[in-house]
Amino acid sequence: xxxxxxxxxxxxxxxxxxxxxxxxxxxxxxxxxxxxxxxxxxxxxxxxxxxxxxxxxxxxxxxxxxxxxxxxxxxxxxxxxxxxxxxxxxxxxxxxxxxxxxxxxxxxxxxxxxxxxxxxxxxxxxxxxxxxxxxxxxxxxxxxxxxxxxxxxxxxxxxxxxxxxxxxxxxxxxxxxxxxxxxxxxxxxxxxxxxxxxxxxxxxxxxxxxxxxxxxxxxxxxxxxxxxxxxxxxxxxxxxxxxxxxxxxxxxxxxxxxxxxxxxxxxxxxxxxxxxxxxxxxxxxxxxxxxxxxxxxxxxxxxxxxxxxxxxxxxxxxxxxxxxxxxxxxxxxxxxxxxxxxxxxxxxxxxxxxxxxxxxxxxxxxxxxxxxxxxxxxxxxxxxxxxxxxxx
Numbered sequence: 307x308x309x310x311x312x313x314x315x316x317x318x319x320x321x322x323x324x325x326x327x328x329x330x331x332x333x334x335x336x337x338x339x340x341x342x343x344x345x346x347x348x349x350x351x352x353x354x355x356x357x358x359x360x361x362x363x364x365x366x367x368x369x370x371x372x373x374x375x376x377x378x379x380x381x382x383x384x385x386x387x388x389x390x391x392x393x394x395x396x397x398x399x400x401x402x403x404x405x406x407x408x409x410x411x412x413x414x415x416x417x418x419x420x421x422x423x424x425x426x427x428x429x430x431x432x433x434x435x436x437x438x439x440x441x442x443x444x445x446x447x448x449x450x451x452x453x454x455x456x457x458x459x460x461x462x463x464x465x466x467x468x469x470x471x472x473x474x475x476x477x478x479x480x481x482x483x484x485x486x487x488x489x490x491x492x493x494x495x496x497x498x499x500x501x502x503x504x505x506x507x508x509x510x511x512x513x514x515x516x517x518x519x520x521x522x523x524x525x526x527x528x529x530x531x532x533x534x535x536x537x538x539x540x541x542x543x544x545x546x547x548x549x550x551x552x553x554x555x556x557x558x559x560x561x562x563x564x565x566x567x568x569x570x571x572x573x574x575x576x577x578x579x580x581x582x583x584x585x586x587x588x589x590x591x592x593x594x595x596x597x598x599x600x601x602x603x604x605x606x607x608x609x610x611x612x613x614x615x616x617x618x619x620x621x622x623x624x625x626x627x628x629x630x631x632x633x634x635x636x637x638x639x640x641x642x643x644x645x646x647x648x649x650x651x652x653x654x655x656x657x658x659x660x661x662x663x664x665x666x667x668x669x670x671x672x673x674x675x676x677x678x679x680x681x682x683x684x685x686x687x688x689x690x691x692x693x694x695x696x697x698x
Contacts (some may be wrong), residue, residue: 332605335616336598336625339380341626342619343576345633345666346659347378348475354641355655362656371576379531379593380575382482383540385626387598390544393493398552405501409494415686416490419627422681423673424483427631428458431476441638446471461487467547468529476634483631485537493545506549513542516595517588536591543595544602551606564569565604571597622667628678629670636666 350356357363357371394404401407434442435451440598444451448470449671454477463473464481472478500508523530556564575594582590622629640662648654650671 324375329624330605330608331616331620332608333388334604334620335391336384337623337626338616338619338621339623340384340388340401341622341629341633342663343374344378344630345637346374347381348634349375349641349659349662350635354637355423355644355658356652357656357659360656361654362655365374369577373579377576377579380579383537383591383594384572384598386485386537386540386696387544388548388602389489390541391548391599391602392544393421393490394545395551397493398548400684404497404505407494407497409498412494413490416487418682418685419678420483420487420490423628423631423677424458426677427476428455440642442474444473444477446473449473450481457484461485461491464529464532464534467532472528475638479634480628481532482537485532485534485541488534489538489541506546509546509549512539513546513595515539515591516591517693520588520591540591540595543599547599547602551603555607556603561604561608564600565627568597568600571600571609587620618667621671625667625670625674628673629666632669632673633666636662636676637670644695682684 309416311460349352352358357375358368363371397404397407397412431442432451435444442487444454449466451517453466453470454463454473457463458477461484463477464483466486467473467478467481496508497505516536519535519539520530521535523533523536571593575590575597577588582593586593638657644655644658
């Protein structure tokens with residue numbers, strides 16, 4: 307999801323793929339912020355360790371506390387935009403154009419990136435269910451371990467939850483992966499079948515459909531949050547941005563203006579989502595996706611490194627897939643430990659957040675180094691830095 311701009315590259319022969327390029331810190335920063343909001347959201351839920359009742363809630367305005375605590379869902383949609391952008395850019399670099407998609411190569415690269423860690427996660431979750439570990443037991447009506455495993459492996463876990471109920475937290479995060487995997491499956495076929503201006507027109511229609519596809523699903527809270535079409539619409543924003551950036555290079559001054567608009571839009575959604583929601587209703591998701599797209603457009607082609615103080619966030623962005631799949635193990639371990647140690651006293655919950663984020667980041671780095679990286683090296687013969695550069 308992150309690369310420096312370069313000249314257009316000819317279609318490489320199958321035996322000699324294009325070398326992977328260095329990452330784009332601006333894109334990694336946005337991913338780092340997104341995964342940070344996801345981790346904080348899952349920790350800050352009212353039935354875990356919320357920030358509102360803590361001493362920090364006595365100091366900071368409620369708007370700030372709520373903005374920091376309850377935007378994990380919006381952060382996932384930012385991930386969708388980034389995914390569409392990066393996958394499209396990498397495909398343009400690797401294959402020369404979307405008309406020349408080598409779908410077998412594309413599917414192989416995506417499978418190598420996704421499945422080693424996903425299969426390990428599912429194996430661990432199955433063992434924890436069998437051992438009846440609290441917080442990991444699948445026991446709601448209509449749900450079984452076999453059903454959860456099958457849905458996770460067939461890109462339908464979001465559908466499974468919509469038909470039954472929420473799965474335990476470490477399973478529930480896989481809903482967004484089901485949407486991403488459907489995108490990976492459909493994108494090459496879409497590019498090979500729909501060509502020219504029709505492709506762009508179809509993407510525009512899909513991108514703009516987001517408010518209406520969400521509104522059409524009112525009445526089923528789970529399905530409204532996790533349905534395929536709204537997620538695909540967010541991904542389409544990223545795809546369109548990448549196609550535009552293939553043709554346009556923003557001057558530095560204009561890039562700063564666009565970046566400023568992106569920051570303003572994202573901050574507005576995060577901290578004034580309640581006000582904007584009353585005004586825009588489901589159209590607020592268009593503002594969110596457009597702001598993320600502006601960030602990506604501004605970051606496109608930039609070779610500037612982030613200031614040193616942001617290094618930890620760009621690192622979180624580099625390992626965002628690993629952090630996303632594994633962070634609930636940390637959250638679900640820390641929550642009962644804190645409650646037992648503090649006897650339910652919520653005044654000090656804010657002290658837990660920095661250590662939790664640090665542990666989640668360290669776990670993500672470890673998984674990248676010892677699971678994702680070795681799997682890709684073994685199958686593709688790539689170095690860890692090349693693997694990271696190609697990760698979406």
